[in-house]
Amino acid sequence: MFSLLSKLTPPLSKTALHLPKSFSTTTPQPQNTTSAAAILTGLILTSTNPKSLTQSLLSPSINWTPLLVDTILKQLWNHGPKALQFFHLLLHNHPTYIHSVSSFDHAIDIAARLRHYATVFTLLHRMRSLRLHPTPKTFAIIAERYVAAGKPDKALKIFLSMHEHGCFQDLHSFNTILDVLCKAKRVEKACNFFKVLRGKFKADVISYNIIANGWCLIKRTNMALETLKEMVEKGLTPNLTTYNIMLKGYFRAGQIEEGWKFFLEMKKRKCEIDVVTYTTVVHGLGVAGEIKRARKVFDEMVREGVLPSVATYNALIQVLCKKDCVENAILVFEEMLRKGYVPNSTTYNVVIRGLCHKEQMDRAIEFMDKMRDDECGPNVQTYNIVIRYFCDAGEIEKGLELFQKMSCGDCLPNLDTYNILIGAMFVRKKPDDLVVAGKLLIEMVDRGFMPRRLTFNRVLDGLLLTGNQGFAKGILRLQSRCGRLPRQFKL
DNA sequence: ATAGGGTTAG
Numbered sequence: 001m002f003s004l005l006s007k008l009t010p011p012l013s014k015t016a017l018h019l020p021k022s023f024s025t026t027t028p029q030p031q032n033t034t035s036a037a038a039i040l041t042g043l044i045l046t047s048t049n050p051k052s053l054t055q056s057l058l059s060p061s062i063n064w065t066p067l068l069v070d071t072i073l074k075q076l077w078n079h080g081p082k083a084l085q086f087f088h089l090l091l092h093n094h095p096t097y098i099h100s101v102s103s104f105d106h107a108i109d110i111a112a113r114l115r116h117y118a119t120v121f122t123l124l125h126r127m128r129s130l131r132l133h134p135t136p137k138t139f140a141i142i143a144e145r146y147v148a149a150g151k152p153d154k155a156l157k158i159f160l161s162m163h164e165h166g167c168f169q170d171l172h173s174f175n176t177i178l179d180v181l182c183k184a185k186r187v188e189k190a191c192n193f194f195k196v197l198r199g200k201f202k203a204d205v206i207s208y209n210i211i212a213n214g215w216c217l218i219k220r221t222n223m224a225l226e227t228l229k230e231m232v233e234k235g236l237t238p239n240l241t242t243y244n245i246m247l248k249g250y251f252r253a254g255q256i257e258e259g260w261k262f263f264l265e266m267k268k269r270k271c272e273i274d275v276v277t278y279t280t281v282v283h284g285l286g287v288a289g290e291i292k293r294a295r296k297v298f299d300e301m302v303r304e305g306v307l308p309s310v311a312t313y314n315a316l317i318q319v320l321c322k323k324d325c326v327e328n329a330i331l332v333f334e335e336m337l338r339k340g341y342v343p344n345s346t347t348y349n350v351v352i353r354g355l356c357h358k359e360q361m362d363r364a365i366e367f368m369d370k371m372r373d374d375e376c377g378p379n380v381q382t383y384n385i386v387i388r389y390f391c392d393a394g395e396i397e398k399g400l401e402l403f404q405k406m407s408c409g410d411c412l413p414n415l416d417t418y419n420i421l422i423g424a425m426f427v428r429k430k431p432d433d434l435v436v437a438g439k440l441l442i443e444m445v446d447r448g449f450m451p452r453r454l455t456f457n458r459v460l461d462g463l464l465l466t467g468n469q470g471f472a473k474g475i476l477r478l479q480s481r482c483g484r485l486p487r488q489f490k491l
Numbered sequence: 492a493t494a495g496g497g498t499t500a501g
Contacts, residue, residue: 105492137492144492175493209494244495279496314497349498381498388500416499 036062037071038410044072044086045079054089064090066100073106078380078412080110080448084119091126101132105141112145114448124165134165136173143177147184155180156193174201175210182214190214191227205236209245216249221258224249244276251284259284275301279312286319294319310336314346321354329354345376349385356389364389380406380414387417391424396433399424418444422455431466438463438471445478453484 040062047053069090076083087107091099099107104127111119120142127134139162143155159177162169174197181190194203194211201207208231215224224246228238243266250259263281266273278301286294298316301308313336320329333351336343348371355364364386368378383406390399403421406413418440425437437459441451456479463472479485 135492140492172493179493204493206494213494239494241495246495248495274496276496281496283497309496311497316497318497344497346498353498384499 033065033068033071037068037075040068041072041075041410044076044082050085050089054093057086057089058093058095064094064097066103069099069103070106073103073110075410076412077110078414078447080114081446083107083110084114084116098130099132101127101135101138104132104134105138108138109141109145112142113148115145115149128166134167136162136167136176139165139167139173140176140180144180144184147180147186152181152184152186152189156189169201171201171204171207174203175207178207178214179210182210182217185214185218187211187214187218187220187223205231205239205242208236209239209242212242213245213249216245216252219249219253221246221249221253221255240271240274240277243271244274244280247277248280248284251280251287254288256284256288256290273306275306275309275312278306279309279315282312283315283319286315286323289323291319291324310341310344310347313341313343314350317347318350318354321350321357326351326354326358326360343374343376345371345379345382348374348376348378349381352382353385356385359393361386361389361393361395378411380411380417383411383413384416384420388420391420391427394427396424396428400436412447415444415449418449418451419455422451422459426458426462431468434459434462434466435468435471438468438475441475442478445482450482451484453479456482456484 040057043056044053047056069087072086073083076086084107087099087103087110090097104123108120108123111117111123124134124138127138139158142158146152146155146158155177159169159173162173167173178190178194181187181193191211191214194207198207208227212224212227212231215221215227228242228246232238243262247259247262247266250256250262259281263273263277266277271277278297281297282294282301285291285297294316298308298312301312313332317329317332320326320332329351333343333347336347348367352364352367355361355367368382368386371378371382383402387399387402390396390402399421403413403417406417422437422440425433425440441455441459444451456475460472460475460479463469463475476485
């Protein structure tokens with residue numbers, strides 16, 4: 001297996017500087033766009049009358065720009081129907097403003113996620129009639145949504161028909177579709193497709209890396225090695241990314257000692273191992289419970305002159321939370337602050353989860369408040385973590401309180417949030433809780449999230465058992481409209 | 492948005 005490593009000639013170029021990611025410049029958004037977007041998002045969410053909303057949106061005082069539209073669409077991501085309504089109102093009613101390609105991409109993404117495929121194709125055609133060309137990215141979005149909906153063949157079909165929509169197929173787009181399939185764990189399908197077309201598109205190292213990573217994602221490291229062997233036989237040279245993929249694959253598959261040996265071999269062969277390599281090993285060892293070894297590797301990387309990134313710290317903090325103790329994790333968190341790193345939402349979420357797990361909810365909330373000061377406010381994941389732990393601890397009211405807080409803030413609940421809360425409505429066996437569950441069910445459907453049939457049935461049973469026949473009937477009609485009706489029912 | 496490292500429970 002290490003014969004692959006000998007192909008690493010000449011040595012990979014050294015990355016000039018290993019600056020922590022937080023030191024890189026981020027593009028600031030104009031303040032006026034951010035605040036205008038927040039106001040408009042609020043307006044769209046609270047409006048009940050499309051006509052008056054249209055009038056408000058057409059007000060000449062609003063200076064529509066692609067950035068403003070994109071920002072609003074992102075904020076409405078977890079309220080798909082409202083997002084599409086907004087996009088269409090501008091599209092059909094504004095006298096001068098024309099949507100940009102990126103706004104069309106957002107709208108297509110949302111429509112495809114809602115499985116409104118007719119809308120997807122209408123928008124594609126509308127783009128062409130406006131002489132805006134769909135890009136390879138547009139097709140990557142559609143393909144990804146098809147795969148997520150369990151329709152990988154449709155994804156391949158749309159890729160193969162790209163040229164009919166005025167978009168050229170090349171190696172880039174070929175690699176993209178392979179990656180979409182692999183990331184969705186449809187590796188077998190990706191591999192077959194790859195074998196048929198790799199000659200035509202002149203597959204490169206990136207193509208092989210994508211397939212090898214796919215096998216690693218489903219823990220079939222031997223198939224990944226096979227793929228890389230084929231690559232070498234075709235005269236292509238593995239690069240550092242190739243080795244990092246294999247390394248991660250071993251740890252993910254629980255082959256800790258294989259991973260460790262591979263890491264030692266990478267060092268011996270003088271690969272210019274980088275921050276990604278070290279982060280992979282720190283995380284891999286830590287997840288396996290090897291905290292001391294993980295720490296050693298972390299110290300070693302600093303000695304070797306490879307600066308840890310925020311992701312490296314996140315990896316270390318997470319494994320300390322899981323396999324050591326939260327206190328030590330928080331010490332590392334404080335150390336990273338002292339060194340000038342800016343924690344991101346992942347850092348906070350990891351610490352908050354660790355605190356929740358140790359039933360230190362008050363401290364978890366403190367960290368949540370600290371996030372706001374670091375201008376990465378709590379995100380949906382943060383809320384979902386804390387809401388889940390409150391509910392698990394039987395503090396349903398506190399969970400609901402946080403849910404209310406997010407509903408009126410800039411962070412809309414997602415499918416997980418609704419599933420967590422609806423599930424929690426059954427623990428106290430209170431009739432009122434089931435009414436809340438029913439209301440949550442109605443709200444989530446309204447926002448474009450599809451509850452599972454089981455969820456419908458549980459809520460229905462609960463309402464019937466607590467004597468709420470009237471409401472149950474309404475839920476049953478909703479279930480019917482969603483196509484989630486049990487067979488034996490006829491309405 | 493052509494590839495690799497940190498968040499998720501069961």
